[in-house]
Amino acid sequence: MWLPEQFSIIEQSRPLSLRSQPGGGVAAVFRKHLPITKHPDLCSDDVLVLALNDVFLVSIYLPPASSPAYRAYEVSPVDRLQELAGLAATLDMPMIIGGDLNARTGNLTAGIDPPPRSSPDLTVCSRGRSLLLWCRIAGWALMNGTSRASEAFTCFQGNGSSVVDYFMITTSLFHLKRPVMSVLARNPCSDHSALSLAIPDFLPPTPPPVPLLSGFSPSKWMAEIDYVDNNINSLLRHALMQPPTPPARLAQLLFGWVPIATGPIFAYVGAHTGNFPAPWAASAVIFNAPSSQHNIFGCSGRPSTLRATLLAILVALSLAEPRRALTIFCSSIDAIRHIMYDVGRYAERGWRLENSDLLQHIVLAARDRGAPINLHFLDKNIHLGSAQRLAEASDGLADLWMLADIQFVEPLHPRDFAPSPDLVPCLSSNVRERQASPQPSQKKNAEPTTPDPSLDDLPQFSPSSSRSSSPCPDHSLASHRGRELLRAHYAAKRSEMRDAARESLARFWKWAKARLRPKSRILPASVSLTAIMSIMADRINLPDVVANPIVEECPLHILAPKPTSIHPSLNPSQIHLFSSPNVLPVGVDDVEHLIGGGCCMGRGWMRWMVAG
CATH class of the missing domain: 3.60.10.10 (Endonuclease/exonuclease/phosphatase)
Known part of the structure; x- marks a missing residue:
């Protein structure tokens, strides 16, 4: 101190x-x-x-x-x-x-x-x-x-x-x-x-300062006094009285005096949505279990609990010290599944689905951290309850967490990535043309026509594919044999469903849940986000250079949390106004020093505000 x-x-x-x-x-x-x-x-x-x-x-x-x-x-x-x-x-x-x-x-x-x-x-x-x-x-x-x-x-x-x-x-x-x-x-x-x-x-009254004599020499006086015992104490006291650097001050405000060599950082995330006076969603992050209501963030975009939870995970990844291990506790299974299973699907489809902006930032934040990251699912926990209450207490007045635009390199061909299980095979252009044009009638016992070898060079999976699929990859839906196999496939599925229903109602619903719901995959209690990012690196198509989360055209300021707006707008491009006495301008060198040192930035202590 x-x-x-x-x-x-x-x-x-x-x-x-x-x-x-x-x-x-x-x-x-x-x-x-x-x-x-x-x-x-x-x-x-x-x-x-x-x-x-x-x-x-x-x-x-x-x-x-x-x-x-x-x-x-x-x-x-x-x-x-x-x-x-x-x-x-x-x-x-x-x-x-x-x-x-x-x-x-x-x-x-x-x-x-x-x-x-x-x-x-x-x-x-x-x-x-x-x-x-x-x-x-x-x-x-x-x-x-x-x-x-x-x-x-x-x-x-x-x-x-x-x-x-x-x-x-x-x-x-x-x-x-x-x-x-x-x-x-x-x-x-x-x-x-x-x-x-x-x-x-x-x-008692403050004593007046003792005036120094005109011929007094501090250096001579220091040399004449024996400082064998007190020299180390004086140096230590002088070092403690030095003002901390901006990164150390920001890290101290968020985490307190925590040395780097200590154990992992524990983050508990919560989310809440509301409809008054307009639809809103808020996220709350609690680090190492102190109940601080200054880690509440408003969620821009379409308000939903899933999006607010993903934002809370992103905030935890962004604010935590990158050199320390991070364990994020979450009570939302859907949020963990989105990060585990859906990141590759979102990347293959060009990051055009809902909540893709948050998942892109999560990918970059996870890749840039040197310490391991774990996502841990907890159903009930006292600290998770505190984070949930903090998010509920925001009442839609929390500051928006602004996201800068990140441009990912789009894949040239969908075949460059391993096909995801939820992608459906689509018909190639040649097959569509042959299906639309009238085909000459063939005899029943005639030999089947040889397939066009040019079809093998075309991609078999496409992000913008139709919902129609064929269970037999060797036959297209345009052929009579393909339609017969499709009918046999559906008949086998109906027979399996009837057998499950005859045995017991519980077995039928278990069968339906395992085959009809894509979210029924088993979720482990703890997920290593670092391992997931390394496995999906090719599918995610990470850029070589990380995009700067701060837009250079905007003035850089560190702003204290005093919003003048009554309710945060859902437009992510809007910059919220803050009171002028709480604005502290900083230079570009200070910003680079803060980012390079893993500085903690968030609502309540300090906050970067940029235009998305």
Whole structure:
């Protein structure tokens, strides 16, 4: 974390555990001249206790009551908060407590002579009643709702808004200093609002800077001091205080401080469609299971759940670090089947079918990643449910994910590719001409005519073929023998169907599903997208040079997500307008550096917007 030189930080990190992912904890950032000390005997996981003069400052996080995080705690933060309440009641210690308590207290008050409160959240939960009891024991006053600026929601989730973040202060200190609490404007990078507590005449005045003497030489002074022990620490502190590069900053915003050498990236994708005020579809991607509502993307084109799911898979491929393995969890079997089975068919037909634009981008994104990619089907999962709720909460107002046009080289002849099972053989032009022209009558026992050898040089499969097919490749439908074989083929199929129906109704429907539905092929639980792309490389006809996803004629900007349009248009060529204070121009060199470093770009943190 980068900090200016005049600031310092004290943190209480969570210990590493095999039951959860690394990370988490609480921290305090303060000016260096403040006499702040840490009390390790009162600190525990997610609880940080500091002392400033004669006042204790407490930063705390209480997970939800049903969270499995309590199994990893040695000392529960709920128990630690109860101990602090007992100490405050026994020793008369002035305290200021702030944090995410996951408690809803409504408009209730507690303590001795508490200030009145007015909260927009009128719900009171069981932990909220326990919190009011602890405040009554310790003599704490809840600051939320005591001023006009603090009468606001602090938490915004897909199922609604609530007040779960609090400032609590000793009642005597409140009546003495009259602090003012404010709920700041909602930050688009978090689902919680920041809280501010202003206490007049609370901190000692800032000491004036010491003037340097006219004959003072910093280099001479540094040379005279022995820096054997502190030299490495100073260099390390100086390196940590350097501002990060643009790729590192964007990667930090999306993934946090995750080193490259760690395990794979897990992405959970969800999709949702709606019809109000117009048909829309939205996609949601959750990386490594943090529930962030800034990874919601509007789907352009014809809105459908399948298209939105394919867009979510494309977003996961585009945003993830290319040097790390990626596992994408999806609950849509159709989306995985489209990538597994239909990519080759779409390529053979010139990418003219529905959702071909998304599949082209998925092909290029999968080919350009150096690490393996796996598609994993899950029917029910808590993180998939979170992604689904994020997509539902977008209500059609998510920013459109713009796709640049990609031109694939069309095959010269359909015979250049291995025929797909769903392609139907078509009649050649010579056969159509002979079928249209009147044929001379032949005797019943006459020898059959020799087929034209020129027909062997013509392609037998065509993307734009008709629906009529012949089960016998050696005979065309124009000949009498071909029609007889076709009737025998249909009779055998009807006999097989009747036998299955006579045996049992379940066997009949199993037979019908296996033969009449092309989607009834067995789907493995995990699919290696990298292996599929390597197998279908010839059929997909990948271009030698990857098309630039950013249109060069458009101005390049990194835009913050503040759309002025009420509802996203379904026209993919439209560029949405954003507020001008959130526009940061970048150069072409920076763009190439960002793309080359595998930078993460997406709605909520940073976003490329181009014209399709």
